[in-house]
Amino acid sequence: MSGHHDLRRVGAAAVVCALGALLLPFEAVRLLFAAPLALLLPGYAITAACFRRDSLDRPRFLLVSLVLSLSTLALGGLVLNYMPGGIRPLSWALLLVAVTGAGCWVAARRRPAGSAPAQTSRPSWPRPVAAALLLGGLAAATAALVLSATTVPADNVVGYTELWALPGGGAESREVQVGVGSEERRTVPYDLLIKLGDEPLVRHQFRLAPGATRIVRLRTTPSRNGKPIPVTATLLRQHHTGKIYRRVKTWLPPLDRSP
Amino acid sequence: MPSQAGGKPADAVTLKAMQKEQARSRPRRGAKGSSDALRPERPWSGIGHLPPIVLAAGAGLLVCSVANALARATLAPSPLIFWAGILLLALPIFYRLTSREASPGERLALVCLLGLSLYAVKVVRDAPIFTFSDELVHAFNANQIVAHHHLFQFNPILPVTPNYPGLEGATSALMTLTGMSPYGAGIIIVGAARLALMVAMFFLFSRVSGSARTAGIGVAIYAGNFNFLYWGAQFSYESLALPIFVFILMAFAERDGTGRRQAREWVVPIVLGTSAIVVTHHLTSYALAIFLAALAFAYWFVRKDWNWPNPWRYAVFTAVLATGWLLLVASSTFGYLAPVLGEAFEAIFNTASGEAPPRALFQGKGSTIPPTPLLARGVAVLAVLLLATALPFGLKRVWLRFRERPFALLFMLAALGFFATLVLRLAPAAWETGNRASEFLFLGLAFVLACTGLENWRPRARPWLGRVSLTAALGVVLVGGAISGWPWDLHLDSPLRASAGGRTISSAPLAMAEWAEHNIPEDRRFASTIANARLLLAPGERTAFAGKTPDIEDILNETGLSDWELPLLRENHIRYLVTDRRELSSDATRGYFFTQKGSLADEKLLPKAAVSKFTQIPGAGRVYSSGEITIYDLDAHR
Numbered sequence: 001m002s003g004h005h006d007l008r009r010v011g012a013a014a015v016v017c018a019l020g021a022l023l024l025p026f027e028a029v030r031l032l033f034a035a036p037l038a039l040l041l042p043g044y045a046i047t048a049a050c051f052r053r054d055s056l057d058r059p060r061f062l063l064v065s066l067v068l069s070l071s072t073l074a075l076g077g078l079v080l081n082y083m084p085g086g087i088r089p090l091s092w093a094l095l096l097v098a099v100t101g102a103g104c105w106v107a108a109r110r111r112p113a114g115s116a117p118a119q120t121s122r123p124s125w126p127r128p129v130a131a132a133l134l135l136g137g138l139a140a141a142t143a144a145l146v147l148s149a150t151t152v153p154a155d156n157v158v159g160y161t162e163l164w165a166l167p168g169g170g171a172e173s174r175e176v177q178v179g180v181g182s183e184e185r186r187t188v189p190y191d192l193l194i195k196l197g198d199e200p201l202v203r204h205q206f207r208l209a210p211g212a213t214r215i216v217r218l219r220t221t222p223s224r225n226g227k228p229i230p231v232t233a234t235l236l237r238q239h240h241t242g243k244i245y246r247r248v249k250t251w252l253p254p255l256d257r258s259p
Numbered sequence: 260m261p262s263q264a265g266g267k268p269a270d271a272v273t274l275k276a277m278q279k280e281q282a283r284s285r286p287r288r289g290a291k292g293s294s295d296a297l298r299p300e301r302p303w304s305g306i307g308h309l310p311p312i313v314l315a316a317g318a319g320l321l322v323c324s325v326a327n328a329l330a331r332a333t334l335a336p337s338p339l340i341f342w343a344g345i346l347l348l349a350l351p352i353f354y355r356l357t358s359r360e361a362s363p364g365e366r367l368a369l370v371c372l373l374g375l376s377l378y379a380v381k382v383v384r385d386a387p388i389f390t391f392s393d394e395l396v397h398a399f400n401a402n403q404i405v406a407h408h409h410l411f412q413f414n415p416i417l418p419v420t421p422n423y424p425g426l427e428g429a430t431s432a433l434m435t436l437t438g439m440s441p442y443g444a445g446i447i448i449v450g451a452a453r454l455a456l457m458v459a460m461f462f463l464f465s466r467v468s469g470s471a472r473t474a475g476i477g478v479a480i481y482a483g484n485f486n487f488l489y490w491g492a493q494f495s496y497e498s499l500a501l502p503i504f505v506f507i508l509m510a511f512a513e514r515d516g517t518g519r520r521q522a523r524e525w526v527v528p529i530v531l532g533t534s535a536i537v538v539t540h541h542l543t544s545y546a547l548a549i550f551l552a553a554l555a556f557a558y559w560f561v562r563k564d565w566n567w568p569n570p571w572r573y574a575v576f577t578a579v580l581a582t583g584w585l586l587l588v589a590s591s592t593f594g595y596l597a598p599v600l601g602e603a604f605e606a607i608f609n610t611a612s613g614e615a616p617p618r619a620l621f622q623g624k625g626s627t628i629p630p631t632p633l634l635a636r637g638v639a640v641l642a643v644l645l646l647a648t649a650l651p652f653g654l655k656r657v658w659l660r661f662r663e664r665p666f667a668l669l670f671m672l673a674a675l676g677f678f679a680t681l682v683l684r685l686a687p688a689a690w691e692t693g694n695r696a697s698e699f700l701f702l703g704l705a706f707v708l709a710c711t712g713l714e715n716w717r718p719r720a721r722p723w724l725g726r727v728s729l730t731a732a733l734g735v736v737l738v739g740g741a742i743s744g745w746p747w748d749l750h751l752d753s754p755l756r757a758s759a760g761g762r763t764i765s766s767a768p769l770a771m772a773e774w775a776e777h778n779i780p781e782d783r784r785f786a787s788t789i790a791n792a793r794l795l796l797a798p799g800e801r802t803a804f805a806g807k808t809p810d811i812e813d814i815l816n817e818t819g820l821s822d823w824e825l826p827l828l829r830e831n832h833i834r835y836l837v838t839d840r841r842e843l844s845s846d847a848t849r850g851y852f853f854t855q856k857g858s859l860a861d862e863k864l865l866p867k868a869a870v871s872k873f874t875q876i877p878g879a880g881r882v883y884s885s886g887e888i889t890i891y892d893l894d895a896h897r
Contacts, residue, residue, distance in 0.1 A: 031447075
């Protein structure tokens, strides 16, 4: 590949991007490496392998690179599906590096030795006013995206409370888990009553802020007569006593059903 | 005429044609009173007028985002804020695209800006969770691929989708390499595809017309396609397949503009792109085969020759590949598409024969869905009228100038076909078929209308009138198309999450799905209403059935238990039944959000017995309740 600087750079970039995506921490950092590896480099290499240097101008070359990268991703999943190990980070990285490397190799062989890249005019830097306008547009778009991901207060939504009851750890468990999740818009006082069969087991009074969860874990003695025991949780709101707000029911499996 | 100059560099041919076009239509440039009389160079002459237009696009996007934030805050903002944002974003781009001064490079940058800005309008509506019904299905597929390391995993709601794994396979690359969610990876893949769509269309139109100006206007017209703003921007397989479809058409146009030897360079990109479409989306692969076959006939019509550059071999290749995939891998596509197409034909026949009333336009399915306001309907109808009015002028001009070009003939046919699909909108069950076909056919319409030459109309007293009229018309077509293509009440976001007391609370369906994700093992199966089941798929990452196959819909809606219901649930290994009294939960586009005070749609509830009947099932537990939503564990006993 001597003399083909662009191909050497692309090949090296593919390896660096693959290593960066595989080894570095933080999603955003990995994305900086994974995005070019997935969306540009394989297509660039295939395009370079298919076309003579003077066949395509830069915008067309980039378009073909982008579309062929997308096509490589769409077809690459199919290839990896039938490879040992299937679709995993390492297999994707290897595939994309292999496609890029193969493309660069073919391109280097097809290009005449010492062929110079097509002359392209360097884009001039925008002047200060233009740069300020461009940055303003970018800032506005960024603000729009940040705002869209921001949760805002909503006075007209109707809040509610979740109540659930589940055996804590499968069939052999002696634990029952009762949870209360508040999706109310303000702090609400609750009264939680849990019964095992017909016997009141526990009663909790507590307050939950919006978005908060309270989980009550109870260890009980499972039934020894081979029958499951019903566990009922009843939730009342403290200032609305006498009116059942939520009720759920699950079953505590008998002890003799454990494997 | 397309260049026949064998072996000549493609770009030189285009540039020459562009220069010729500019020279031809510049007789009065600089005339007194002319809007574009020679002026001093702009300070940012290197990049044209891009900077202020970028600023306007950013500001327009921010206005759209503010309108969505106000809607999420349940402050019922005027829709005019949103549409003002759209117009602030688009009109400066349209106006500049109609000018004669902009360079091809600037026009290319403008169409990219247009495509990405309008895509961002969709992104700011939904971030950071998918809320379009198909998106949740595809996000589930992507999660399944990453979790199981293989394609073709089961999808309980749209079983055909895993058989076309192109999009999810591509998304899985970014997901596995970065650890991102399907949402993050999905919007990047679809965004990249959207960029490719705009650039490929620009080069396609540019190559066929020989004019970058016509190409830019054509792409701007295409943005008025009914599905461009929302439906076509969602995380769904067609959003990846359509850009590759346009790229392949562009490849044929480029190939035609070169010599035979140089044209061979396009073989690999065309074959790779076609293969990618075949594994990504059924309808797009069939549309590609039809378009290429039509193009082959157009070549024959013009040149009376089946030899090079007639693309009939590629049409056959596409048809064989698509058929092979259909028969060998995706045979369930028959069962998926056949009822849709069958019902469409039946509806057309019934409507045409008067046996069934025509479909009322601009009306939702339920009585609680707010109707589209009169003004919005007017804009939508005006947009179609503008397209229809301009069509004869465009057809005439294309026929006179480009009839020797096979692509131009193909585009003329497609333009006429688009208006045929509008008729399908009057037949209830054919609406969707017409809507889906219009995305492909609009390509031809956009090209034909871009050739009308309205931008060159320069009355002596008001030389700016042609450009301003065209800019205004493009604005109407963009807004009208978006209104026609998406329900009026869904243009703005609804609250899925809200902040309260410094923390975040979630809508009841979303909280239920997140609860299931955290508390129920992954291998357990759910059955629910359409909206809840989709949220259980993503972000819940649980297998959830809904709808008619199996008949979950009747199980959930009937007020009593029938003999067949429990066996059916057991047969499908369904352990958890999610009931929801809100009728809205059967709506795949509106059922995900918070209940709002005073909302008629939210107040419509199923009878209590439809939910409480499941307590009669022996051994069933009522393990979760959040008011209207309840989860029954059918095997809580064990």
